[in-house]
Amino acid sequence: MGKLKSKYVCQECGYETPKWLGKCPSCNQWNTLVEEIYEKKSKSVVSREFTEGSIQKLKDIQVEDEDRESTNIDELDRVLGGGVVKGSLILVGGDPGIGKSTLLIQTAHNIASRGLKVLYITGEESAKQVKLRSDRLKVKSEDLYILAETNIEIGRRTVEELNPDVLIVDSIQTVYNPEITSAPGSVSQVREVTALLMRLSKTREMATFIVGHVTKQGSIAGPRVLEHMVDTVLYFEGERHNTYRVLRAVKNRFGSTNEIGIFEMRDVGLVEVENPSEMLLSGRPTSSSGSVVVPSIEGTRPMLIEMQALISQTAFGMPRRVATGIDYNRVVLMIAVLEKKAGLQLQNSDAYINIIGGLQIKEPAVDLGIICAIASSFKDKIIDSKTVVMGEVGLTGEVRTINLIENRIKEASKLGFSTAIVPKANLKGLNIEEEMEIIGVNSVREALDIILGG
Numbered sequence: 001m002g003k004l005k006s007k008y009v010c011q012e013c014g015y016e017t018p019k020w021l022g023k024c025p026s027c028n029q030w031n032t033l034v035e036e037i038y039e040k041k042s043k044s045v046v047s048r049e050f051t052e053g054s055i056q057k058l059k060d061i062q063v064e065d066e067d068r069e070s071t072n073i074d075e076l077d078r079v080l081g082g083g084v085v086k087g088s089l090i091l092v093g094g095d096p097g098i099g100k101s102t103l104l105i106q107t108a109h110n111i112a113s114r115g116l117k118v119l120y121i122t123g124e125e126s127a128k129q130v131k132l133r134s135d136r137l138k139v140k141s142e143d144l145y146i147l148a149e150t151n152i153e154i155g156r157r158t159v160e161e162l163n164p165d166v167l168i169v170d171s172i173q174t175v176y177n178p179e180i181t182s183a184p185g186s187v188s189q190v191r192e193v194t195a196l197l198m199r200l201s202k203t204r205e206m207a208t209f210i211v212g213h214v215t216k217q218g219s220i221a222g223p224r225v226l227e228h229m230v231d232t233v234l235y236f237e238g239e240r241h242n243t244y245r246v247l248r249a250v251k252n253r254f255g256s257t258n259e260i261g262i263f264e265m266r267d268v269g270l271v272e273v274e275n276p277s278e279m280l281l282s283g284r285p286t287s288s289s290g291s292v293v294v295p296s297i298e299g300t301r302p303m304l305i306e307m308q309a310l311i312s313q314t315a316f317g318m319p320r321r322v323a324t325g326i327d328y329n330r331v332v333l334m335i336a337v338l339e340k341k342a343g344l345q346l347q348n349s350d351a352y353i354n355i356i357g358g359l360q361i362k363e364p365a366v367d368l369g370i371i372c373a374i375a376s377s378f379k380d381k382i383i384d385s386k387t388v389v390m391g392e393v394g395l396t397g398e399v400r401t402i403n404l405i406e407n408r409i410k411e412a413s414k415l416g417f418s419t420a421i422v423p424k425a426n427l428k429g430l431n432i433e434e435e436m437e438i439i440g441v442n443s444v445r446e447a448l449d450i451i452l453g454g
Helices: 074-080 100-112 127-136 152-162 187-204 225-229 276-281 328-341 364-379 405-414 444-452
Strands: 003-010 033-040 089-094 118-122 144-148 166-170 207-212 232-237 244-252 260-266 269-272 291-298 301-313 321-324 349-355 387-389 419-423 437-441
Touching: 003 187, 074 244, 074 260, 089 100, 089 187, 089 225, 100 118, 100 127, 100 144, 100 166, 100 207, 100 269, 118 127, 118 152, 127 144, 144 152, 152 187, 166 187, 187 207, 187 225, 260 276, 276 301, 291 364, 291 405, 301 364, 301 405, 321 328, 328 349, 328 364, 328 444, 349 364, 364 387, 364 444, 387 444, 405 419, 419 444, 437 444
Parallel strands: 089 207, 089 232, 118 144, 118 166, 166 207, 291 387, 321 349, 387 419, 419 437
Antiparallel strands: 003 033, 232 244, 244 260, 260 269, 291 301, 301 349
């Protein structure tokens, strides 16, 4: 047995130091270094096997299309890039209670229903608790196996005996390697367990899902190297009091990172939302000021979102600016453009902007929608319920071109909208078969004159 020694490891980035420090020199975070006990082995005890790699010319390497397995959940397949790639390691993160385990048990059921073996290792719940959830979700697959264990060595032996096609580990922070003396969930444990799962996945052509907890800041708990090691990182977003959930890929070696999947949480589990635009616009007021519909693009999917603004006289010396679902700094910029280029005196008014449905919109093509919603509420003038607006707004008040405008207009026409306010530069070469009135504008003032009548 080697000599037991201690080291301090940063729980954010994995930086190691022999003594405690208040601030991590690597990531500059405070109070993140935690003491871990490890066994220092002598050089004579350590034995490693090395394999020599062969050098190849890039043009001589033969590449075949990835062998994918569909999950029978279209929204999940969309985010993954067409299905689960064999031998891939997929990390799923999200807030507690958001539905990560529900999504994975439904995925396991769909894959096992086609005769493939699925092993579900649960470190947070007992086998009976998993059974209760599966009964509620009507999961009764013959080839779905449950192992309630936190020792990864036992899990590894089970994988070698069962030889499953898909492995699910829930969660990575509860599983530990007995050869590592630090506690489960520590940087050393998470790194070593993930490395072991990666070797199992690659050598056995077995797709592996691992569940990861998130920090208060919304990032995956544990070292940043965890996200570098896996092939795909999925974030499950949403608010617990809201029934809608958004699955977003922030890393994907086998597909695009721009796609999102939308689900609705019901008593029977997660249900796919096939038409997000219709869902997001349900219950929209048609006779109230401050409401406008904006076509947004998430990946290749166009979605119509409702943007609402409320402008009210401030009761304090400093007006409030509140933005939900959209970048706060972008809203402040648009308010400044309205004051300077459109002559709206908003310096004594509180401004509240909200994206309906709990989505987070980041693309600049919704700038004109922010402008129109604020101006509509400020002037108390109603925007036509059959009109959509889109366009990026510059600081000089100009309306600039946006991408995929034809997809946006087609989605709006499908849902019965008759007028679209678009950047004038986008009209060149525009090929639209839908019977919609397309109006091009060059500036914010021109757009407000058309929409609000001056």
